[in-house]
Amino acid sequence: MVHRRELKGTELVFGNQGDLYGNAMTWFDHGTGSIWSQPRGEAILGPLTGERLELLPSTLTTWQAWTTANPQTLALDVEGWPTGFHLEDMAVVVDMGGAATAYSFEELQRSGVVNDEVAGVPVAIVIDPQDTNRWAVFSRQLDDVVVELSFVQAGLIDIATGTSFDPFSGVGVAGPLRDQSLDRLPAFTAFPDDYARFFPAGTMWPG
Incomplete structure (x- = not known):
């Protein structure tokens, strides 16, 4: 984080x-x-x-997934050290200050995208089906429109308009909302037990 x-x-x-x-x-x-x-x-x-x-937007992912999306990235040590962390054992936590919800990676990998609300904010938690190490959390509010996202033939699509969005950047790449960007929201990964300890009033999806 x-x-x-x-x-x-x-x-x-x-x-x-x-x-x-x-x-x-x-x-x-x-x-x-x-x-x-x-x-x-x-x-x-x-x-x-x-x-x-x-809290600022960030992500925990693999070096390969990151450099695929950000090929100009430089690092002090690309080898790194083993962390013992496995994303499938963790959850994505969306903390809006007044409320928090955690989404297990295991469930997210099955769903691909989850449309939800946290503290009244419409959110989408997205895992790229082409690389499940890539994930992002976006606001679904785009001006006066709330999009409803789904993966169709490996593309992230707004059901109402048919607009296709890049699942990592949130930028519209085809359709009526092309070149418009979904705002990326702050989120982080945590083990479920740690989440419950620090956010006792928080919820787990699915509830």
Whole structure:
């Protein structure tokens, strides 16, 4: 997950605090010494207790899937280290601040795309059927239209208009909504048990 470091006009500088909170890492900010929970991006101790950082769109995927979509990407170490993480054991979490919903990869891989609402926001959670390591979460609100997405012959299609969208970028590639873009929403991956620990009021799809 990726958070914006700016809080109320102040740019924060973080370090690894070294302790675990709910079996997850914690940070400290150099300015106030406040302790932050990494999964929630929330200060849990110190002067900034209760403040939350803005969650930014990001993705956890394979190097091959990423460079296929972003061939100009540079990396310090393309070999990396084994993480022990397997996407099929995890869930995509959509956290809208006031509400959160988790979608298991196992279910998403069967569905391909899920049209849902989180905190009143129409969302689509999409896994590319050509490469199930590629996933994205989009707002289905496009100006005054709410699209309903489905995979048809390996293409991501708005059922009402027949517009075809790129499943990774959300850009319309053919049809009436061509060249219009679905807004990508912040989301992250988590193990279901960790999600339940940090978002006790959150829901799992399907409910």
